[in-house]
Amino acid sequence: MSPPDRKEAEVRRMLDGPHPLVPPDLALRAAVRGRRLLARRRALSRAGWLLLFLAALALTVWAATQQPWTPPPTHTTPPLEGW
């Protein structure tokens, strides 16, 4: 065994001391908190999708009414030529 291994083993033994007592309701508390986290995450993603849908809807309505692809009406008369 090389010296670093021996040192590691020594510290490992120190770390492996008496274990603390696990409170009986730890799993329950963590599960309740996890459920709340999940619900919050779901609500957030639902709100994001809703926002995206509304934005798409607004764009469609705007495009249908304004028709931005049609050329704007000309305000100048074309030059008069050939007479």
Next chain:
Amino acid sequence: MRERQSARECRRAREFEAFVAGAAGRLLHTATLLTGEPPGAPAPVAEELLTVALSRTYAYWDRLRGEDPYDRTRQELAAEFTRTARRHRRPRGGLLDRLPPQERLVLVLRLYEGVAEEQTAALLGLPAERVHALCLRAIAEMRSIRRSTAPPAASPGAGAVAP
């Protein structure tokens, strides 16, 4: 749809409870080492840290896809400890409380949890050489603390070190 969702929630709760029953003892010891609270006594800070990590594992449970929930929780524990490291600088009377939080984390992950050096480096976002150096320094500090606190007669390992 709603019925299927509630059935899934039931199953998740059951699996999670079984996982915590098996792993909580070891994980709480890890958390106690990290927070530097004395062993063998109630450790409220470590419990809070572990509860946060476990709740994130719970929220991630359906997307684990074969990943070990223990590894996941350890990862969350390390992330949460790193995020709140400033709060753990103050000594609390535990075994590792003289080490800075980052050294403590590396030492616990490497030696107590047995995570490989490369994996520890990836977990903490550090280069592997840095992890190696931190671990060596932490080991040296722990051994010097032990030598200064324990009387020579109480540690049989000390005899082997002396020439």
